[in-house]
Amino acid sequence: MPAKPVTIKEIAKLLEVSTSTVSRALHDHPSIGLATTQKVKKLAKELQYERNQTAIFFQQGRTYTIGVILPELSEAFFSAAISAIEDTAYKRNYTVLLAQSHDDELKEKQLVEKMKHHRVDGLLVSISKNTSSFEHFNSLSKYNIPVVFFDRIPALDNIHSVSCNLETGTVEAVSYLLKKGHRAIGMINGPDTLFASKQRREGYIKAMLKNRLKFDPSLLVNCDLTEVSTQKALDELLANRRKVTAVVTFNDYVWLYAMQYARKLGIRINEELEYVSYANLPITSYMSCAPLASVEQFPYQQGQKATEILLDLLNSREKEPKQQAYYNVLVESQLVDKQGKDQQLE
Structure with a gap:
């Protein structure tokens, strides 16, 4: 023993x-x-x-631990964000407690409770695709536990957040395809519950209007980010009265599902059907049928900035307990042309 x-x-x-x-x-x-x-x-x-470090922390009123709740730890995007969170937290002597919701709202709520019981000083969150209410986060204010959302953020006003400018990124992505001569451009968007889906939709519409083209709502379909749902979304686009020649997908994973399914249907990728995506995952660079371009969302920078904000909130909490300003940081995206040239957003 x-x-x-x-x-x-x-x-x-x-x-x-x-x-x-x-x-x-x-x-x-x-x-x-x-x-x-x-x-x-x-x-x-x-x-x-x-x-007894626990007793010392109890006396100090803090545990020097921050919680992180993400949809999926296995995704390359979130892996990069985690690296930034840990790098930033450890420099300031904080421990990071990680958890994943698996895109399940109920599990997300349970994880928030567990984080509270573990007495985390603050919480970093990228919400699940199914999260429709946010009371479980609002309740943390009673326990003086600040929350900073990043990447997938709620469509709420009074929150601390760090996200990528997906609207301007979408304008660039759609404009890129228009410049290549495409006119019937479909979009496989994400769930309506995600604010990021709304940003993509708005960017798509703006790109059409910017190029003096009429917005066709039938070319914009949603999926729940799964393979089966993506296939159904692509079927809907291919059945459109207009011949879709290019598709903008919610992220590189949705692109992968859509690309593989199109190949099964006998469609020649990047000849009969071209793609632009989001996230710019490194693995796509090694694929022969990679998307023409992908919108870089800078996950490391998002994770780093979100952690810095959370730690600053924890520091100012002692000096200024009635902190009321909200941090809302927008990271500019970058359209990465897989054919060789990067296009920096203006």
Whole structure:
């Protein structure tokens, strides 16, 4: 059986002094004589005594732990964000507690409760695709636990958030295809519950109007980001009265589902049907039928900035408990031309 950690109480019993004397001696309190302090420290070292960090944190009113709730840890996008979160948090002596919702609203709510019970000082969240209410996050304010949303953010006003400018990114993506001569451009968007889906839709419409073209709502379809749903969405686009020659997909995973399905239907990729996507996952660069372009959303920068904001909120909480300003950071996207040339958004 592993030995139990030595306590201050046990040291005090062996030296026949009070626990407060041992505690003060270990902290070099001036009220304790030098001889007693040396005896206490000597015995503590011999017994391999270690300070109870949990008790110390409890006294300080913080645990130096931040929670992170993401849809899927396995996605390359979120892996990059996690690296930034850990890099930034560890520099300021914070531990990161990770959890994934698997895009399930109920599990997300359960995870928020678990994070609260683990006494995290603050929370970083990218919401699930199915999250439709946000009371579970609002309730954290009662416990003085700040929340910073990033990437997938709620369509709410009074929140701290970091996200990518997907509207301008979509304008660039659609304009890119228009310049290549496409006119019947479909879009496989994400669930309506995601604010990011609304941003893509608005960007699509703006691109059409910017290029003096009429917006055709039948060319814009939604999916739930799964393979089966993506296939149904592509079927709907291919059945359109207009011959769709290009498709903008919600992200590179949706593009992969749509591309593979199109190939099964005998469609020649990047000849009969061309794609532009989002996220710019590194793996797409090694594929022979990669999307023509992908909108880079800079996950590392998003994760880094979100963590910096959360830690600043925790720091200012002690100095200014009634902090009321909300941080809403928008990271500019970049259209990456897979054919060789990057197009920086203006």
